[in-house]
Amino acid sequence: MFSLSLSLSLSLLSFSLSLSLSLPSLMADQLLSTATHHRTLPENYVRPESQRPRLTQVITDASIPIIDLGSPDKAQIISQIGQACQSYGFFQVVNHGIDTELMVKMMTTGLEFFRLPPEEKAKLYSDDPSKKIRLSTSFNVKKELVHNWRDYLRLHCYPLEEYVPGWPSNPSSFKEVVSTYCQQVRGLGFRLLGAISLSLGLEEDFIERALGEQEQHMAINYYPKCPEPELTYGLPAHTDPNALTVLLQDSDVAGLQVLRDGKWMAVDPKPSALVINIGDQLQALSNGRYNSVWHRAVVNSNKERMSVASFLCPCNNVIISPPEKLVSEGSPATYRRYTYDEYYKKFWSRNLDDEHCLELFKREKAF
């Protein structure tokens, strides 16, 4: 009797062990970068007719402002940034201080990572959005009904010494290249937050102080060639939940599009430029003066595409509310006070292309 129950529990143990060992690799089979070539778009990536990207209607010259941060005329830079945040919510920066060579290395290292063998990538696969280092696909595979044609490696990057040890060691240059890039992007992000504060008539360090000890996250996005790009997205229309995003785009392949006056505009890559956009928290903090704008990534059938998004995020327990200077009787606070933690949880509990998440934080109007 004893030996029967022992052998039963041993076989149960070995069954559950083999199940748990094979589970990550089974899940990792969902990665597009490990899947075999598709001739047609799998059913669960096809958007209903009314939600497709209508690629022929996209305006190709987006004329998104390009701001030269190396210009000696600081007042002009601040005014250009203010105008861009108000009208487009997006701008590109050149002479931003980040080495072109480092930008290229960041891209090639990211691409090398996605080219690793499936068993190597399976080690990092997870569809749990709360994980601080994870390789995943689409957006929120457990929740969404239709998937997106994207794989991504998502990393928490601040403080670096806390996270870098857990980052991939393959490719061998990964930790060094990505951590150097992260440090430089953080410096640029803070410079931009200073300029944005000044453009709102606030003290230069106002936003930096208001956002507390900021977290920094990175999404290394990989969009493989897609057999039917007109039926799906790399990322559907969304706004960014954080404060400020710095996007390094593939220098050869376009894919980012921004909504302006109801029309989608392509942000064509400019050599050495970085794309900056205002996230939901700066829209709230500026009391709606600056816009966290809808944007999306489309895919194409000829070329794979990469992008690296760096997100500056308020400290989790910081309370987001506009400064008194930006609130008046004629312009009361549009959104209620909330913590970033509350906002971020709400953001990930939804589908990416649901209504603007800030809508859920609007103050009740007093009549």
Ligand SMILES: O=C(O)CCC(=O)C(=O)O
């Ligand atoms: O790949 C792109 O151009 C856009 C990426 C993006 O919007 C994101 O990662 O949130």
